[in-house]
Amino acid sequence: MKYVNEFRNGDVAAKLARVIANEVESDRDYRLMEFCGGHTHAIFRFGIQDLMPENVNFVHGPGCPVCVLPKGRIDNAIKLVQDHNVILCTYADLVRVPATKQMSLLKAKADGGDIRMVYSTQDALQIARQNPNRQVVFFAIGFETTTPPTAVALQVAQQEGLNNFSVFCNHVLTPPAMRHILQQDGDQSANIDGILGPSHVSTIIGSQAYAFCATEFHTPIVIAGFEPLDVMQSTLMLIRQLNSGRVTVENEYTRVVTDEGNRKAQALMQEVFELRPIFEWRGLGMMPNSALQIRDIYAEWDAEQRFAIEHITSSDVKSCLCPAILRGLNKPTDCKLFGTVCTPENPMGACMVSSEGSCAAYWSYGRFRQPDTATAQQERTA
Amino acid sequence: MCLAVPAIVIALNESSEMATVDLSGIQKDVSTVLVDDVNIGDYLLIHVGFALHKLSEKEAISTLALFEELEVMNNQDEQASS
């Protein structure tokens, strides 16, 4: 694949690793948070941690939309199917996430619920057109990357007067979550020295949206692509900022990220959505102005209003460490349930469900790893 | 969830704001409502059936060139230390 394979070249990775090893200062630690689950996945899949000197460590952040969605919202979605008999359209990532009482969308489907996995909001609209006598709800989740397609769907539904379609909106925002992590102190602090910034969220919001990391929190940030060479190059850029005492926003992923982002997508989001006063994030708790809700002019297509959806307080499996893992305080292997009770086949928490979750990444790529690893070798020679 | 891939535009339907893209031999129709000025031969970043951004080939090439330069510096380091 053009513009993918070039950024996976094993020889260049080995050279970048040598440059990084040359440039790190041995008397300090570099704790770098990759905010996105996509980066966590890449770091494990390509064995990048193993190519780093010992004092360069990746701390996994909360940027996995499935992982931060609180259980109560999945309970809400299951109720829509069971109590209101709607056709629920969802991205596949969500169907196995555990809800209350060991339920999940997949189990609700097995029990006869009409739950359909869609690839795009366009598919959900099509299902609504084809089923004029049924209510069709799109279960919208995701950060800024996934929000514009939902906004388009709402506009199309309004234009077509598609009255049996609505959106259950769970879109969340990246900068408030980043701010939340940086604000913590004492034993709640993730103690991070620098941030690998989101790839595709940034194509929408632009690199300047992160200026506060540098100006308010004196933390350098480099917007990084998802390919292994992007991650390594961005890590090198962070190490150079830290070594020289510079603190700024840099952009490694210039091939798709600009300073200002995608203005057209931003305007569309602005037209359809407004800030939600408060929203619950798994792991990070209740955060003001951290999520979006549908504006009044689109209220007719808002599932929360149409079906009077109420807040359900979530209670997570007690020993699940997801909340602390999402804050960068613990690693999956610190969890008692990891790999015994909790596996991708039988996940107890959301961090094990999504392939971008830290627990799933540790399990899939790290668990059987010996200190200088088979995975990294394979990827290098692949 | 935020994964998106670059794909080349092989056909355009301007009236419906859709494009056909080719992804390693697989063809797909995607919406271009979020991106202005799309042309055949452009690379688009595709996510859940939508083009999110155009890929700048010039920037891609200059990032790759940066890796080449690193290589040179690294070799010089090695020669200097040997």
Ligand code: SF4
């Ligand atoms: S291993 Fe399972 S139970 Fe433990 S933190 Fe991860 S998801 Fe939660």
